[in-house]
Amino acid sequence: MLEFAILGFLFESRLYGYELRKRLAALTGHVRPLSDGTLYPAIKRLVAADLVLKNLEAGSIAAPRHMLELSPAGHGTLLLMLREPDDIFITDENQWFCLLAFLRHLDDPAAQAAVLRRRLEFLSTPASFFYEGDRPLSAEDVGDPFRRGVLQIARVTSRTEIEWLRNTIGELEAQSGHSAVGN
Numbered sequence: 001m002l003e004f005a006i007l008g009f010l011f012e013s014r015l016y017g018y019e020l021r022k023r024l025a026a027l028t029g030h031v032r033p034l035s036d037g038t039l040y041p042a043i044k045r046l047v048a049a050d051l052v053l054k055n056l057e058a059g060s061i062a063a064p065r066h067m068l069e070l071s072p073a074g075h076g077t078l079l080l081m082l083r084e085p086d087d088i089f090i091t092d093e094n095q096w097f098c099l100l101a102f103l104r105h106l107d108d109p110a111a112q113a114a115v116l117r118r119r120l121e122f123l124s125t126p127a128s129f130f131y132e133g134d135r136p137l138s139a140e141d142v143g144d145p146f147r148r149g150v151l152q153i154a155r156v157t158s159r160t161e162i163e164w165l166r167n168t169i170g171e172l173e174a175q176s177g178h179s180a181v182g183n
Helices: 002-012 017-028 036-048 072-083 087-091 093-105 109-124 145-176
Strands: 052-057 065-070
Touching (some): 002 017, 002 052, 002 065, 065 072, 072 109, 093 109
Antiparallel strands (some): 052 065
């Protein structure tokens, strides 16, 4: 997810490492604090893979700094990751939000709708956090008020997201001339 987010932010503009770190922390810092020991090796891997270019530029006041920008290969890689995201980006809420943050860069409404349909299909599959044998438990099945709370909050969140997904898929399909998703 970190490397994906780096590519996403660099798709938008060239950034110094410090600026990139601030943006990454704002997007993903609530999930996992971002340390230099995590960020800079990820940047180094992306540079080694020719997905990110790193150029030394004179600073306005300070010493020269490294400017990071997306290479043509990085641009293509990000677009492919947006068009065909790994399943974990569809099923894991934190990675899903990271994907959503950059999905606008995929400038094909039909392709954007296809990604949203994958998430809608995932959310529409019956599941639970808790089971009795193979049977998923609903909030009404659970006596523990804390587990019941988890299930009730998840239900409301899922319903809200499903509504947003259906509406947004309909809008995207209208833009691309495809039929809208059923409600």
